[in-house]
Amino acid sequence: MVTLIEDVPATMQVVYQRPESLSCVSTHYCPGCTHGIAHRLLAEALDELGLRDRTILVAPVGCSVFAYNYFEVDGCEAAHGRAPAMATGLKRVQPDRIVVTYQGDGDLVSIGAAEILHAAARGENITTIFVNNAVYGMTGGQMAPTTLLGQKTTSSPFGRNVSSSGYPIRMSELLSQLDGTAYIVRRSLHDVAHIRKAKKAIVTALKAQMHGLGFSMVELLSSCPTNWGIPADQALNWIAENMLPYYPVGDYKVHPEVTTL
Amino acid sequence: MTSGTISIDQERCKGCGLCPIVCPQHVIKIAEDQLNTKGYHPAQLIDPEHACTGCAICSLICPDVCITVFREPHRARMAAVPELSKEVI
Numbered sequence: 001m002v003t004l005i006e007d008v009p010a011t012m013q014v015v016y017q018r019p020e021s022l023s024c025v026s027t028h029y030c031p032g033c034t035h036g037i038a039h040r041l042l043a044e045a046l047d048e049l050g051l052r053d054r055t056i057l058v059a060p061v062g063c064s065v066f067a068y069n070y071f072e073v074d075g076c077e078a079a080h081g082r083a084p085a086m087a088t089g090l091k092r093v094q095p096d097r098i099v100v101t102y103q104g105d106g107d108l109v110s111i112g113a114a115e116i117l118h119a120a121a122r123g124e125n126i127t128t129i130f131v132n133n134a135v136y137g138m139t140g141g142q143m144a145p146t147t148l149l150g151q152k153t154t155s156s157p158f159g160r161n162v163s164s165s166g167y168p169i170r171m172s173e174l175l176s177q178l179d180g181t182a183y184i185v186r187r188s189l190h191d192v193a194h195i196r197k198a199k200k201a202i203v204t205a206l207k208a209q210m211h212g213l214g215f216s217m218v219e220l221l222s223s224c225p226t227n228w229g230i231p232a233d234q235a236l237n238w239i240a241e242n243m244l245p246y247y248p249v250g251d252y253k254v255h256p257e258v259t260t261l
Numbered sequence: 262m263t264s265g266t267i268s269i270d271q272e273r274c275k276g277c278g279l280c281p282i283v284c285p286q287h288v289i290k291i292a293e294d295q296l297n298t299k300g301y302h303p304a305q306l307i308d309p310e311h312a313c314t315g316c317a318i319c320s321l322i323c324p325d326v327c328i329t330v331f332r333e334p335h336r337a338r339m340a341a342v343p344e345l346s347k348e349v350i
Binding site for chain 1: 265266268272273275276278279283299301317318320321322323325326328329330331334
């Protein structure tokens with residue numbers, strides 16, 4: 001039995017519907033991929049703050065390469081890892097715009113590590129949504145800088161090994177040491193309570209940019225059922241059991257003025 | 262008396278199976294006997310006893326944002342703000 005919107009009793013009110021900032025197209029993400037949740041949270045935050053008309057989204061290279069198709073905001077596509085550099089230029093030329101980069105871990109921590117570090121160190125007034133799923137998704141599940149020790153990927157079939165691959169990088173902790181940053185937090189998308197907290201963090205990060213406080217980033221622990229090789233529901237449990245101990249959620253840098261927003 | 266309901270966009274749903282897990286009333290099921298045009302088994306509301314409360318938890322976990330949630334407005338609230346009763350679909 002399908003409930004059509006026309007069949008809903010007339011006395012009922014809509015309590016949740018698709019945010020306006022999200023396009024009506026279907027995404028190309030795999031079933032159960034939490035990229036969709038991250039997209040929705042960002043769109044809801046833009047709607048809540050009324051920023052849809054003046055936001056520029058810088059899309060990365062990776063699974064979210066088509067992110068500009070999924071939001072009803074202006075967008076552009078950066079070279080691999082260079083979204084913070086492009087965002088820097090956009091924000092400096094048009095300081096009244098809200099500039100958001102949406103990047104994955106392969107894009108931000110690996111090839112784009114220099115760009116994100118220096119954008120944060122310069123205190124560029126941009127917001128970064130960092131989706132960390134501990135694997136390269138689009139290219140076929142290779143090891144990323146954020147891949148956990150012992151985690152099997154297509155390029156580390158026996159598990160990530162410290163002697164050959166070193167240690168996973170905790171990007172939020174790293175960036176929080178830079179003075180130019182205003183708001184650096186890590187949240188998770190593995191259950192509803194954490195999703196609610198992630199939404200609040202994205203709203204705060206955008207507010208920090210609106211008030212010109214400097215660089216803000218929200219890291220979102222995300223799932224990749226396809227490349228982890230497990231069903232979507234187990235992938236959420238995998239985040240809780242394996243990623244949270246190494247990547248604890250929390251506020252790593254909160255500028256004193258951010259707390260007053 | 263039903264207090265809420267949901268509408269799932271069957272064509273947008275990818276059948277990932279997350280909403281049936283989080284639903285506190287266990288009224289969402291994956292339709293194993295149906296396929297949408299993408300070839301996925303879509304999620305469905307199976308709620309003969311009208312147990313859905315319109316809590317919207319399913320819409321929070323849905324990665325494809327294909328769930329619209331409806332809820333009966335609170336009577337006391339409607340009495341206090343009569344205009345609310347007009348804002349219905």
